[in-house]
Amino acid sequence: MTVQVWVTVIVGVVGFGGVIVTLSQKDRADRRAELWRRLTWAFERAVSMNAAASALGLSAVDIVSRSSLVSREEKEIASAFLDATLVSPRSDGDFE
Template sequence: MPPQSWVTLIVGGLATIGVIATWQQKNRADRRSEWWRRTSWAFERTFAANTSQARLGWSLLATLMRSKLATVDDIDIVQVIAEHGTLAYVGKEDSHGSR
């Protein structure tokens, strides 16, 4: 096989690797974006006035936290939001005397 063929083969192989790596990165970014959309939706349910919606939200958040798409930082952020929202909710209930 002539040297030009080897160069063409190597360049083609590197280009293929580059395309695959780019596709994987985009796929992961799209999946993480969807994870955050679902997490936002779950938070909307979690802090709803309806008890069954709130239970659904907490269940969804628990499931989403186990996802491989959630990074350590994502989990920490969700935990802080959940704690803050829960403390605000408990404080609101206490101030109304309805516990």
């Protein structure tokens, strides 16, 4: 094969590799965006005045924050949120 053919093959392989990396990064970014949409939903439920919705939200924050997509700092944020929002219910079912 000539040098021109080799250069064309190498450029094609490098270009294909670039496409694969770009698609992988986009997939990860999309999954992280969905993760934050779910965490936002869970945070909003956790601070609800409705005890059942609040319990659901707190559980969801705990579960979603265990994802491998969550960074160490984000896990600390979720943990701090859970620590700050966990309060004992009053006898009538409402939170103090």
